[in-house]
Amino acid sequence: MNELRRLELPAEVQAPRPPRLVNLLLPARLAWRQLRAERARLWTAIAGVMFACVLVFMQLGFRAALFDSATALPQAMHGELFLINPLTTAMFRPEQFPRVRAFQTLADPDVAQAVPIYLSFGTWRNPVTGVRRTIQLVGFDTATGAVVFPGLEAVIEALKRPDTIAFDRKSRPEFGPVPQLLAERGPFEVQIADRRLELVGLIDIGPSFGADGNAVMTETNFRRIVTQRKASNTDLVALRLHPGVDIPTVAARLRQLLPADVAVLTYDELVAWERNYWETATPIGFIFMFGSLMGLVVGMVIVYQILFSDIASHIPEYATLKAMGYAHAYLRRAVMSAALLLAVLGFIPGILTSIGLYQVVAQATFLPLEMDPERGMMVFGMIFAMCAGAGLLAVRKLRDANPADMF
Amino acid sequence: MPPEGATPPVAIAGLTYAFGEGELRRPVLRDVSLQIRAGEIVLLTGPSGSGKTTLLTLIGALRAMQEGRCTVLGQELLGATEDQRVLLRRRIGFIFQQHNLLGFLTARQNVAMSLELDPRTTEAERLARAGALLEAVGLADRADALPSKLSGGQRQRVAVARALAGSPGLILADEPTAALDRVSGQEVVHLLRDLARSRGVPILLVTHDPRILDIADRIIEMEDGRILSGAPVD
Ligand SMILES: Nc1ncnc2c1ncn2[C@@H]1O[C@H](COP(=O)(O)OP(=O)(O)O)[C@@H](O)[C@H]1O
Numbered sequence A: 001m002n003e004l005r006r007l008e009l010p011a012e013v014q015a016p017r018p019p020r021l022v023n024l025l026l027p028a029r030l031a032w033r034q035l036r037a038e039r040a041r042l043w044t045a046i047a048g049v050m051f052a053c054v055l056v057f058m059q060l061g062f063r064a065a066l067f068d069s070a071t072a073l074p075q076a077m078h079g080e081l082f083l084i085n086p087l088t089t090a091m092f093r094p095e096q097f098p099r100v101r102a103f104q105t106l107a108d109p110d111v112a113q114a115v116p117i118y119l120s121f122g123t124w125r126n127p128v129t130g131v132r133r134t135i136q137l138v139g140f141d142t143a144t145g146a147v148v149f150p151g152l153e154a155v156i157e158a159l160k161r162p163d164t165i166a167f168d169r170k171s172r173p174e175f176g177p178v179p180q181l182l183a184e185r186g187p188f189e190v191q192i193a194d195r196r197l198e199l200v201g202l203i204d205i206g207p208s209f210g211a212d213g214n215a216v217m218t219e220t221n222f223r224r225i226v227t228q229r230k231a232s233n234t235d236l237v238a239l240r241l242h243p244g245v246d247i248p249t250v251a252a253r254l255r256q257l258l259p260a261d262v263a264v265l266t267y268d269e270l271v272a273w274e275r276n277y278w279e280t281a282t283p284i285g286f287i288f289m290f291g292s293l294m295g296l297v298v299g300m301v302i303v304y305q306i307l308f309s310d311i312a313s314h315i316p317e318y319a320t321l322k323a324m325g326y327a328h329a330y331l332r333r334a335v336m337s338a339a340l341l342l343a344v345l346g347f348i349p350g351i352l353t354s355i356g357l358y359q360v361v362a363q364a365t366f367l368p369l370e371m372d373p374e375r376g377m378m379v380f381g382m383i384f385a386m387c388a389g390a391g392l393l394a395v396r397k398l399r400d401a402n403p404a405d406m407f
Numbered sequence B: 001m002p003p004e005g006a007t008p009p010v011a012i013a014g015l016t017y018a019f020g021e022g023e024l025r026r027p028v029l030r031d032v033s034l035q036i037r038a039g040e041i042v043l044l045t046g047p048s049g050s051g052k053t054t055l056l057t058l059i060g061a062l063r064a065m066q067e068g069r070c071t072v073l074g075q076e077l078l079g080a081t082e083d084q085r086v087l088l089r090r091r092i093g094f095i096f097q098q099h100n101l102l103g104f105l106t107a108r109q110n111v112a113m114s115l116e117l118d119p120r121t122t123e124a125e126r127l128a129r130a131g132a133l134l135e136a137v138g139l140a141d142r143a144d145a146l147p148s149k150l151s152g153g154q155r156q157r158v159a160v161a162r163a164l165a166g167s168p169g170l171i172l173a174d175e176p177t178a179a180l181d182r183v184s185g186q187e188v189v190h191l192l193r194d195l196a197r198s199r200g201v202p203i204l205l206v207t208h209d210p211r212i213l214d215i216a217d218r219i220i221e222m223e224d225g226r227i228l229s230g231a232p233v234d
């Protein structure tokens, strides 16, 4: 008889096989059926995961946006290599170095241009309200075309006139409705450091931690505004190389050539240098990591609670399954599947909500919040790990399901 | 009947078991010897606390052995590993006092759970077989109901179907009628007996219930951890 067939099978025939797909799918299905049966619990768990997800996305989004904007000035520059004083920590607080270093680099056949850039701060007066605010001043030989901020090209001729500046369109609104005024009146008079200047055009740089707004001008005009400084010193040098040369090779040669009072950086290194200051020398990075961690901990506690009570209320059933020949590992897989299902179910609404919130926040704060796939993957990884952690904690409760207590 | 000399489904000799350690050590089973032959229906009775449940959990590989020999479906249980015990359990059908059905699964899905451990079956086969067993216990029309929608007797019948679904070589039941009224209790055990008989599966059933003694081939009485008698029923 068919039913008797298994009686005669020696035990070895049914020895455990290596895990196959079925061995993962069946526990996952059991987990899903159990989750689905308790709607209120399921929604609570999904809401918990979603909450953690949104919190982490917001923290990471703010963090990235702040660091991006912190490096707005170096990012806006075009140059293959840069010279800075190794003691410079950030662009808003540059250490000067001899301008002659710029000209020394021209000894290298691959260096086409060397443009000294002068950085300082001045007090800007809001042209409408008259309120004063500190603005970053960026001066360099705008006519060389070596440093190209977006929009600069259109105003190069106008900037050649004495006492003219170009204003950063992305400066914070506290500086006044400059683009609007410019459109209405054409070039108009503004005041920086008690000096009357003509605002002739707009360029794009963006505010940062160090500076709420920027003004760009020629080297000559810079010197008229900033009078108290040694003319032979500069703050930053942008180097343009001939097309097609190997940048690291040139950088290595320049390091040989120049004395130790300047560092030679590539574009990426310059941005990283600036970013590194804000990440390590300020608590900003830590604050956001802490915020993300809190979100994950709260999410983990919620998921753990749900999984734990799900197991606790099914102890006799789990013990029965064990009596029927289900291995402890099978039930563990079911609990872990439930945890990972919750990760997926919570992540999807979580990322959608975050994309919406990014847009709302970007409009309110002018910070460039954007969802990028890399961050999406990273947060999914975190949420996955969070749920897996909760699952591993909850799995211990399965020990209470002892089939010997069932009779 | 199997030929003389073939190993019986259950063969126990000199089984001794105690709970607790040291000072608190209390023997519960003393030198128990027992054989169940193929297709035999054996009832185990005796006062509460005499060790019936403990004996059942040892035979069912739900507990590790301490002393003596106990061979179940060809597997020696003394010194058996956890994996060996888990594998043996798959070849035994259990029926408990409480039905212990999974509340979030339908009757059919509950029965199919005991087939999911066999990787050779497909989902369609499992559901078809579960349906056939529910029909055999008279629940064809309730196959897709959740346990909460079934009466106590119906639930226990689902549990019977589940115990039989995996084509077990042995059925162990501990007071399966205790939570049922007289009529449904009778129904369930008679169903169990008929299905087991037609498949040639032996049953070891613990009961206090004098009204179901008529299903037995043999009644064994226990007292204070010892077997008193094993008289065959005529
Ligand atoms: N898990 C346990 N730990 C300690 N003692 C137990 C345990 N289970 C049962 N006992 C004791 O073992 C004895 C036999 O119990 P049991 O096998 O349940 O008897 P029966 O099923 O015949 O009523 C009882 O005295 C009981 O108190």
Ligand SMILES: [Mg+2]
Binding pocket: A407, B052, B053
């Ligand atoms: Mg008992």
